[in-house]
Amino acid sequence: MDDIIAAISTALGAGGISIIRVSGKGSISLVNSLFSGKNLEEVESHTINYGHIVYDGEIIDEVLVSIMKAPKTYTVEDVVEINLHGGIATTNKVLEILLRSGCRQAEPGEFTKRAFLNGRIDLVEAEAVGDIIEAESEEARKMSVQGLTGKLSQIISSIRERLLNLESRIEVNIDYPEYEDLEDMTTEKIGKELEEIGQEIETMLEESKNGKIIKSGIDVALVGRPNVGKSSILNAFLEEEKAIVTNIAGTTRDIVEGRMILNGIMINFIDTAGIRETNDEVEKIGVDKSMQIIEKADLIILVLNNNEKLSNEEKELLKYVSTKKNIIFVNKNDLDKKIDIADENVVYGNTVDKNGLDSLKNAIKSIFQLDDLVKKDFTYISNARQLSLINRAYEYIKSAEEAVSMEIPVDIIENDLANARKTLGEVLGEVYDEELIDTLFANFCLGK
Amino acid sequence: MKYDVIVVGGGHAGIEAAYATSKIGHSTLLITGNIKNIGDMPCNPSIGGSSKGVIVREVDALGGLMGKVADKALLQMKMLNSSKGPAVQCLRGQADKELYPSIMQKALMSQKNLELKEAIVEDLIVESNNVKGVILSDGSKIFCDILILTTGTYLKSEILRGSEKLAEGPHGEVRSNYLSDRLKDLGFKIIRLKTGTPPRIDVRTADLNKMQEELGDDTRYSFSFDGESSYDVNNQEKCYLIYTNHKTHEIIKDNLDKSSMYGGYVTGVGPRYCPSIEDKIVRFSDKERHILFLEPQSMVENSKYYNSYYLQGFSTSMPPDVQEEMVHSLEGLENARILEYAYAIEYDAIDPLQVKPSLESKILNGLFTAGQINGTSGYEEAAGQGIIAGINASRKIKGLEPLILKRNEAYIGVLIDDLVTKGTIEPYRMLTSRAEYRLLLRHDNADIRLRNYGFEAGLISDSQKEKLDRKILQCEEWKEKIKKIKIDKSILNNFFENARTSSLEEIIKRPVVNLEMLKEIYPEFKLCDKEILEELVIEVKYEGYIVKAYNDAQKLTKLEGKQIPSDIDYKKIKNLASEAREKLEKIRPISIAQASRISGVNPADISILAVYLRKEYGKNE
DSSP, X not given: OXXXXXXXXXXXXXXXXXXXXXXXXXXXXXXXXXXXXXXXXXSOSSEEEEEEEEETTEEEEEEEEEEEOTTSSSSSSOEEEEEEOSXXXXXXXXXXXXXXXXXXXXXXXXXXXXXXXXXXXXXXXXXXXXXXXXXXXHHHHHHHHHHTSSHHHHHHHHHHHXXXXXXXXXXXXXXXXXXXXXXXXXXXXHHHHHHHXXXXXXHHHHHHHOOHHHHHOEEEEEEOSTTSSHHHHHHHHHHHHTOOOOOOBOTTSSBEEEEEEETTEEEEEEOOHHHHTOOGGGHHHHHHHHHHHHHHOSEEEEEEETTSOOXXXXXXXXXXXXXXXXXXXXEOTTSOOOOOOOOTTEEEOBTTTTBTHHHHHHHHHHHHTHHHHHHHTHHHHHOHHHXXXXXXXXXXXXXXXXXXXXXXXXXXXXXXXXXHHHHHHHHHTOOOTTHHHHHHHHHOOOOO | OEXXXXXXXXXXXXXXXXXXXXXXXXXXXXXXXXXXXXXXXXXXXXXXXXXXXXXXXXHHHHTOSHHHHHHTSEEEEEEETTTSOGGGOEEEEEEOTTHHHHHHHHHXXXXXXXXXXXXXXXXXXXXXXXXXXXXXXXXXXXXXXXXXXXXXXXXXXXXXXTTEEESSOGGGOOOBSSHHHHHHHTTOOXXXXXXXXXXXXXXXXXXXXXXXXXXXXXXXXXXXXXXXXXXXXXXXXXXXXXXOOHXXXXXXXXXXXXXXXXXXXXXXXXXXXXXXXXXXHHHXXXXXXXXXXXXXXXXXXXXXXXXXXXXXXXXXXXXXXXXXXXXXXXXXXXXXXXXXXXXXXXXXXXXXXXXXXXXXXXXXXXXXXXXXXXXXXXXXXXXXXXXXXXXHHHHHHTTOOOOOOOTTTOHHHHHHHHHHHHOOSSOBOOOGGGOTTTTTSOSTTHHHHHHXXXXXXXXXXXXXXXXXXXXXHHHHHHHHHHHHOEEOHHHHTTTSTTOOOEEHHHHHHSTTOOHHXXXXXXXXXXXXXXXHHHHXXXXXXXXXXXXXXXXXXXXXXXXXXXXXXXXXXXXXXXXXXXXXXXXXXXXXXXXXXXXXXXXXXOHHHHHHHHHHHHHHXXXXX
């Protein structure tokens, strides 16, 4: 129990706040190294500290960090709890950073196990420790099985196959050096394959980790004429979701007016200040500006007034909007209907009695299949452990590549390859140590 | 009659076991079917090879005989994998099949406390799960405190050639008919294994000019840490390389149903590591030719192996007439005379999951097993287990804890751990890829790794120990010295472009720098002991990687230290998954580390086990 463990201790995607718990000797200084704010190593025990998690010069999230020094903690070890409000993506990112920085992903029930082993839980309670471990591991197993359907596991399997193949070609040279008819695995050959394998992992990391929706959320532009109710809609959302209303720069470099979290995914409302203060003369410019926003946003919510006929400008907007993912929200349905628009794909509502706002949310969910995203593609988004394993595998490949370039002998290079393969195997839950030998004898004809 | 130790079997495992216990001082009886067969090499005429060469060194480091005897019986010697890195270099020697056993027999005959006896053991004397002795085929009884079974392939062995099945051991030796049944009655799970050997050829009838010569290395090498090998470096025997061809493959395909394997006469599981030639052709049907070697068996004139060459790669269970055809289809062997036909052999072994890491049986107190009876294949694998069985038999008599080599300490440790943790369904052969810490398990440092264990056991003398201590000390001194010694750029410029003045350490770390270059750069190295210099260069050059492997291994060592009491009742641990419980129950690992290596035992099970241990056994888990 001399290492530092970390895990997300709140249900992901359930709300705006999540907590990552870190336990073990050295956990305070480890978190401190990623924290900008007070020096956590010098603060009193059992205090909550405000600051930011910073990694590689980038601010990851605004956080509250609870410092609890041993022994008066759950695990009787130093414990740090990081409160984040970043949704799935940020929470995972922070966990992943912790795992990269020297923490180990806690096993199911491990905090409780430590509490017991450190004497905090007595023998009577200990009966339950096994139950907790069993229950949590069952849950983790389900989650990983669920998450590993589809493309990602296929990609990982195929990379593992490649590694296995490469390794067996190296090993066969080592274990059967007298077989002169075997391919000689030169460092050049190995280097070339490593480069390709490295690229495959890179691509996979890009695709899985940087899926834009997961990483930075969905940029939504609320478009419409002045006074059509854009701000009211926004405020209604934000109030209900208790989201953060800030004016910090969003990832799109536009001003984000507010954020809410829907199924754990960040919804960024992009400021449409450009059209808000337009007058007749510059209406044209306003439309142009709207076009630009439409161009960049992932989703356009075009807000129209139920009580008015469509203007020419709105007709033009409708045309443009139809080329993108869009929702038409006809506001003020508490007033008489004067709008001349077909009912298809249109959500009616009003911000006075908040009618139609849930339909609007559901429309967003259904367009981006957010319900499915959480369930079906859990791996991509929810599993920092897997991400950190893939990153580690990538580092092994890089280290092997470096060794090749330094003309380090193959027996040492092979070590990195085996580690990369085993690490990827952990992602799939397949750690099977006879596989290399099986491959060796399946692919090569050897022996007396 | 009563002995401290009885060893049954005079193969490579039995030799090391009997030598160890008698050398330590226990009265030992070695029983074998034929004393003249002690140390026989029934299969290939070579010792060592990839990873196996390291095992020979490990046996030597512990104080065993194999390396020393091989050094006196070499016909050719090679360093394998010298270009593939420090972790996998190994020695392989062609050994004289006449000399090796005869030197071995002399060594054992002159060994104090050791008696040799010709007999066949057919039964055990057992009293309430304690082994007390053996019963011979004539009904006579011999008693002992510890029994070591190293029966090789002699338990109910059958020799197969085509449809012919002979109830005998290799070379027509007498087999044990009932011992394996008796073991089964006592609760042992008996497995049936198969292996095979190729034909032997009269070299005078072979056209060697048609074959590619395979020569030994120019440098003298020795297996043993204690003395020089005795072969003539400039006059080593040659091996020859040939290939199978289309005609060979046709003959085999046409006669496939006549082979014991494909004709359905074999029940045992054969190793993937040495498939018969018919297996190779069936399984790798697109391969146009297979590589074969012709290796000398003995240069002792008028001996039974003189002029007899071993056709490596051509193991088969075809009937003799087909073997004739097959051999004659090979280039250079068109008119060759077969001196001994190839055969497959089936034999009984025990399930190694019923063996403890000490090599003592879980079923019978005082019974140890080593070698092929435990499901392994190979002379070296047998010797490695034999010496451990011997050492642990002695430790048991003395009431000491057994010697259990860890996976990061020795290939022998990997071998035994694999056997007792994972079991085997085919004859187990060592491979370098089985050793996750192979960078630590090098052949050059086997003495540093293991000699102290041999010393502690009483198998290594004071002077051998002093030599080791000197080596370690000098290595350490050099490691400090090379940091301080600066080599001027004017010298280095002869070797590298744009060289700067650097310390000797920095120079050694350069990948391109080898031993020969070093001696030129820093002539004082020419005076340095070769062994020490090699050790130094490897340790310095690959320091980063070695340290990394060492640190990884340390984590493992910690878990190895977390012992599981032998009386643990897994049924009482309520949350264990049923597969894990079943496996733990069966294998009964001795430590948390061993438990975690069992397939089907998951991290959650390990956690639950750890919590249970703390709860039941308190802080001293």
